[in-house]
Amino acid sequence: MTIAEIDERNATGSFHGLRVLDFSTTIAGPHCTRMLADMGAEVIKIEPADGETMRIRPPVRNGCSSLFGTLNAGKKSIVLDLKSPEAVDVIHQLVKDADILVENFRPGVMRRLRLDYPSLQPLNPRLVYCSISGYGQTGPSAELAAYAPVIHAASGYDRAHLAYQPGRNRPDYCGIYHADVLTGVYAFGAIAAALYQRQFGGRGQHIDVSMLESMLTLTPNEVQNAQFDVAPPSRPMFGPVETADGYVMVAIASERTFQGMVRAAGHPEWIDDSRFAKYADRRRHWVDLMDGVESWSRTVTTANCLSELSVHGVPCSAYRTVAEAIGDPQLAHRGALAEVDDGGGTFKVMNLPFRMSGARVAAGRRAPALGEHSCAVLDEAGFSEDRIAAAAGKSPSA
Numbered sequence: 001m002t003i004a005e006i007d008e009r010n011a012t013g014s015f016h017g018l019r020v021l022d023f024s025t026t027i028a029g030p031h032c033t034r035m036l037a038d039m040g041a042e043v044i045k046i047e048p049a050d051g052e053t054m055r056i057r058p059p060v061r062n063g064c065s066s067l068f069g070t071l072n073a074g075k076k077s078i079v080l081d082l083k084s085p086e087a088v089d090v091i092h093q094l095v096k097d098a099d100i101l102v103e104n105f106r107p108g109v110m111r112r113l114r115l116d117y118p119s120l121q122p123l124n125p126r127l128v129y130c131s132i133s134g135y136g137q138t139g140p141s142a143e144l145a146a147y148a149p150v151i152h153a154a155s156g157y158d159r160a161h162l163a164y165q166p167g168r169n170r171p172d173y174c175g176i177y178h179a180d181v182l183t184g185v186y187a188f189g190a191i192a193a194a195l196y197q198r199q200f201g202g203r204g205q206h207i208d209v210s211m212l213e214s215m216l217t218l219t220p221n222e223v224q225n226a227q228f229d230v231a232p233p234s235r236p237m238f239g240p241v242e243t244a245d246g247y248v249m250v251a252i253a254s255e256r257t258f259q260g261m262v263r264a265a266g267h268p269e270w271i272d273d274s275r276f277a278k279y280a281d282r283r284r285h286w287v288d289l290m291d292g293v294e295s296w297s298r299t300v301t302t303a304n305c306l307s308e309l310s311v312h313g314v315p316c317s318a319y320r321t322v323a324e325a326i327g328d329p330q331l332a333h334r335g336a337l338a339e340v341d342d343g344g345g346t347f348k349v350m351n352l353p354f355r356m357s358g359a360r361v362a363a364g365r366r367a368p369a370l371g372e373h374s375c376a377v378l379d380e381a382g383f384s385e386d387r388i389a390a391a392a393g394k395s396p397s398a
Contacts, residue, residue, distance in 0.1 A: 012040050012359070013038070013040020013041070013359050013360045014039050014040060014356065014361075015039040015040045015041040015195075016040035017040075018040075018041040018042065018099040018100060018195075019041070019044065019097060019099050019100070020033055020036050020037075020042065020043040020044065020098065020099065020100040020102065021044055021091070021094060021100070022043050022044060022046065022075065023101070023103040023104075023105070023110075023115075024102050024103055025052050025053055025054070025104065026054060026104070026147075027054075027071060027148070027177055027180035027181065027184070028148075028180040028184045028211065029132050030045075030052075030071035030184075031071060031180065031181055031184030032102055032130070032183075032185070032187040032191070033045070034071055034072060034075070034363070035184070035352060036100065036188065037073070037074035037075050037363075038074060038352050038361060038362060039352075039359070039361060040359070041100070042076070043074065043076065044076045044077075044078060044373070045072060045075045045076065045078070045368065046079075046080050046082075046091075047077055047080075047370060047371070048079070048080075048082070049079055049393055049394075051370045052068070052072075054067060054071060055068045059347075061344040061345050062344035062345065063343075063344060064343050064344025064345070064367075065342075066340075066347040068342075068367065069340050069342040069367030070340075070347075070349045070350075073338075073349055073363045073365070073367045074363060074365075074366070074367075075364070075367075076373035077368035077369065077370055077372050077374075078374040078377050078378065079370065079371035079374050079392040079393075080392060080393075081391065081392060081393030082115070083113075084390065086390040087391040087392075088114055088115065090381070090387070090388075090391045091115060092120070092123055093381050093382070095120050095124050096124050098124065098127060099126065099128060099195070100127070100128045100129075100130065100191055100195075101127060101130065102132070102191075103129075103130070103131055104132035104133065105133075106134075106143060106145065107131070107136075107138070108143060110131070117129040117131075117206040121204070121206075124204070125202075125204065126198060126203060126204045127204040128191055128194040128195060128198065128204040128205060128207065129205070129207065130187050130190065130191055130194075130207040130209065131206065131209065132183055132184070132209045132211070133146070133209070133210065133211065134146020134210070134211045135210055135211070135212050136208055136210040136212070136213070137208045146212075148177035148178070148179040148180045149174065151179040151211045151212055152178065152179055153171070155179075155215035155216050155219070156219065156222065157174075157178070157179075157219060158171040159171060160219050160222045161174070163232065164236040164239070166235065178218065179211045179214065179215050180211075182214045182215065182217075182218065183209055183214040186209055187207065187209045191207065235287045235290055237283070238250075238251055240319065241290070241293060241294055241297050242298050243298065243300060243305045244298060244299060244300055244301050245301050245302055246318065247302070247318075248297070248302055248305055248306055248318055248319070249318075249319065250293075250309060251314075251316070252314070255279075257315060258271075258276075258282070260309070260313045261293060261309065261312070261314050262289075262293070263312050264309045264311070265292065265293045265296040265297070266296055267292060270289070270292070302318050326348075334355075335351065336350060336353070337350060338350075338351050338362060338363040338365070339365070340363060340365060340366065340367055341365065341366050342366065342367035343369055349363050350363075374388060
């Protein structure tokens with residue numbers, strides 16, 4: 001089932017009719033709210049006069065960032081100066097008809113602006129208000145500045161990753177911001193749960209999402225190993241296996257896949273070898289096992305190695321670049337990429353990684369220009385042109 005097929009049969013997404021006020025910036029919050037937009041919600045992104053910081057992040061074409069577009073496709077953009085009383089009044093009015101509010105400022109900022117949950121909840125008891133922060137809204141670390149690389153280090157994730165790189169002592173720089181994307185997904189799930197709960201009680205609630213705690217959920221083995229004495233294998237059990245022209249990843253996670261691997265390597269007798277027959281013994285002799293496998297894999301090409309492993313039911317893959325991965329025919333079959341226009345041209349973004357038989361799930365086809373929807377949204381809310389200009393921090397004649 002492809003997205004195109006679903007679009008032909010379903011006019012709306014699961015969150016059609018919901019209105020979201022999006023105060024979030026950078027990645028975690030915008031990723032969450034783009035998921036809401038992909039599911040059919042009307043997402044109104046509130047930006048300062050000079051635009052959200054991601055608007056200048058490369059790649060930039062004709063003044064438009066495709067990274068910003070990736071995170072904000074399908075949203076509307078309005079400009080408000082949150083430090084002005086006029087803008088606060090505008091938001092108070094918009095909140096009355098909103099279902100969801102998402103913000104990822106440092107704790108305390110929204111309170112100082114009179115836009116925190118206690119200030120807005122009386123205006124709309126049904127409001128689902130989601131706060132995303134580095135460490136949570138309260139506690140000794142709550143007000144510390146936090147970006148994804150800082151959270152990677154603080155959560156132990158970088159050191160945990162380093163433990164799987166034998167012979168290395170210096171932590172890697174991880175330019176892939178796992179903490180942002182993961183936290184955005186958790187926020188999305190929590191919002192969906194709060195909306196479901198609201199159906200029965202009629203009331204919204206405040207959601208407090210912590211990036212630190214989100215990252216720690218990526219390390220279930222390490223959380224347990226931190227509490228108990230577990231000897232690691234002498235070589236990581238999931239790692240590259242060298243071939244004649246590259247590397248493959250082989251995942252041996254069951255007896256069946258172990259047996260398939262040694263058969264592919266031409267050593268079925270290892271199934272009963274006392275070093276490898278039992279899982280505990282296999283862990284102790286993992287270097288011997290994988291050295292033996294590489295004695296075979298180094299003699300064949302990556303393509304031939306993958307073919308032989310697959311014949312024997314062993315989960316495996318070549319190490320691909322992202323460019324190679326997004327060119328995979330499987331993604332084309334699934335309709336995994338959507339084309340978006342942002343005024344600087346077109347580019348492709350990932351759709352959400354799930355399909356629904358009864359709802360539309362797809363990225364919006366346009367990323368908003370800065371303030372593109374200010375007049376339409378605020379005029380609908382009953383504001384005059386002068387009040388709209390004042391709320392944006394402009395003089396009425398600007």
